[in-house]
Amino acid sequence: MAKDLKASYEELIRRSREASLLASCASLLGWDEQTYMPKGGSEHRGNQMALLAGLHHEKLTDPKIGELIAELRESSLVEDHEAPAAVNIREIGRMYRRATQLPRELVEEMARTTSVAQSEWVAARSKSSFAQFQPWLEKIVDLKRREAACVGFTDSAYDALLDEYEPGAKSSELAVLFESLRQELVPLVAAIAASTQRPDMSILNRPYPVDRQQVFGEAVAGVLGFDFHRGRLDVAAHPFCSGIGPGDCRITTRFNPNNLSEALFGIMHEVGHGLYDQGLLPEHHGTPMGEAISLGVHESQSRLWENAVGRSPAFWRHFYPIAKQVFHDALHETSPEAFLFAVNQVEASLIRVQADEVTYNLHILIRFELEQALISGDLAVADVPGAWNDKYRQYLGVRPDNDAEGCLQDIHWSAGLFGYFPTYSLGNVFAAQLFDKANSDLGDQTKAFERGEFHLLLEWLRQNVHQHGQRYTSSQLIKKVTGSEIDHRPLIRSLKEKYGPLYHL
Numbered sequence: 001m002a003k004d005l006k007a008s009y010e011e012l013i014r015r016s017r018e019a020s021l022l023a024s025c026a027s028l029l030g031w032d033e034q035t036y037m038p039k040g041g042s043e044h045r046g047n048q049m050a051l052l053a054g055l056h057h058e059k060l061t062d063p064k065i066g067e068l069i070a071e072l073r074e075s076s077l078v079e080d081h082e083a084p085a086a087v088n089i090r091e092i093g094r095m096y097r098r099a100t101q102l103p104r105e106l107v108e109e110m111a112r113t114t115s116v117a118q119s120e121w122v123a124a125r126s127k128s129s130f131a132q133f134q135p136w137l138e139k140i141v142d143l144k145r146r147e148a149a150c151v152g153f154t155d156s157a158y159d160a161l162l163d164e165y166e167p168g169a170k171s172s173e174l175a176v177l178f179e180s181l182r183q184e185l186v187p188l189v190a191a192i193a194a195s196t197q198r199p200d201m202s203i204l205n206r207p208y209p210v211d212r213q214q215v216f217g218e219a220v221a222g223v224l225g226f227d228f229h230r231g232r233l234d235v236a237a238h239p240f241c242s243g244i245g246p247g248d249c250r251i252t253t254r255f256n257p258n259n260l261s262e263a264l265f266g267i268m269h270e271v272g273h274g275l276y277d278q279g280l281l282p283e284h285h286g287t288p289m290g291e292a293i294s295l296g297v298h299e300s301q302s303r304l305w306e307n308a309v310g311r312s313p314a315f316w317r318h319f320y321p322i323a324k325q326v327f328h329d330a331l332h333e334t335s336p337e338a339f340l341f342a343v344n345q346v347e348a349s350l351i352r353v354q355a356d357e358v359t360y361n362l363h364i365l366i367r368f369e370l371e372q373a374l375i376s377g378d379l380a381v382a383d384v385p386g387a388w389n390d391k392y393r394q395y396l397g398v399r400p401d402n403d404a405e406g407c408l409q410d411i412h413w414s415a416g417l418f419g420y421f422p423t424y425s426l427g428n429v430f431a432a433q434l435f436d437k438a439n440s441d442l443g444d445q446t447k448a449f450e451r452g453e454f455h456l457l458l459e460w461l462r463q464n465v466h467q468h469g470q471r472y473t474s475s476q477l478i479k480k481v482t483g484s485e486i487d488h489r490p491l492i493r494s495l496k497e498k499y500g501p502l503y504h505l
Helices: 003-035 039-060 063-072 084-100 104-127 130-151 157-165 171-194 210-224 261-279 295-309 313-326 336-343 360-376 381-396 422-442 446-450 455-464 474-482 489-502
Strands: 231-235 241-245 248-253
Touching: 003 039, 003 063, 003 084, 003 104, 003 241, 003 248, 039 084, 039 104, 063 084, 104 130, 130 157, 130 360, 130 381, 157 171, 157 360, 171 360, 171 381, 171 422, 171 489, 210 231, 210 261, 210 313, 231 261, 241 261, 248 261, 261 295, 261 336, 261 455, 295 422, 295 455, 295 474, 313 336, 313 446, 360 381, 360 422, 422 455, 422 474, 422 489
Parallel strands: 231 248
Antiparallel strands: 241 248
């Protein structure tokens, strides 16, 4: 590498890492806001977040980055498109173009508004009052429309927002995928609803001491591979994972003293995210090669560990005897077969984070359609509760009794995360494709899971997904790893194979 070229590339990476450090500071403040910050600190935290967002935006949009990209993008460093230098130059350039389209004042206002709005959402949710949250959502929708207008789009303003989380994805393409899923899932849900087989859900809905839930959840997380020397588990109103940086990954859950599955599967879900963050190569931290590909791929990791692994018979053949010891009062008269059926219950429900594998994507479809309508102006914010309730009745046959179990159940809109929800369904599709391929490459992992051994699967994911950073787009990665385009059929097949025998279909 020529001396001047090397110096320019090193300068680009130095600037990328500085911006990443600022982003990690904001992530830490965001984690604190959702876990330990006193309620009275929300306004001050909003100002802190706005300042950091402005400084971060200033770093990302420094004209010097544009000059360095212009110099490097035609150089010998990009000849091998998959080499780390080429990936970093390409992706820093993409982020620079997006960032320079957004005025700093808009970025700061978004950070300030969403920081306070998240606290307002918590308060509104506790009172089940959409009216209390409505003014904040109106502000956020307006800001997101302005963001889309600044970024630009061809067909739909929503695409400009979706691109932040799933680069290159189009809402028109996702609509086709969702329709394919809907056509398969609706009759499957109906067939299960018509079945006479029903699990005994009282098995999960009885007293489970929170301190024991935490011990058991941490034990499960550790066995799956989550490194508590480089991470921690805390409590939040809405479970999330925050990768602060190398050696610091925070996951959260929420405990229900009268329900085991809510916290446990929440932990396994967030562990999946955490394993991805802990699997990114630390030497590339602060650059695209050290960042996740997309939220769809990130979600594939959480759904794979939560559902393909965590709800499998093999997983519980190992963990059920342990659970029975930890929760003896609750489980001493329960059979492992009855317990497994309970954790794999399928029933149309109101709450997304508690939804089963079969109905989950219908929850996402509802949000996908509502978000597009909000951004386009076809749906007024004031009409969200009614529209939400109508869609739940249409797609799932249930209707919320209040706002807390309806349109206030998710934190995402208060955080400005429009375009985020569709990545959950992409994650489900990707997870099924990746899990199929892992079992093909490694051999059926059933026996390993029964022994409590998950390291082979984790290592396979590290080699095939985690280590690549942003080397590929999500569609390129799925094609490279599985040999197939994005395909909903493995997910549908896995659901039918699992739930057909349970419900005698």
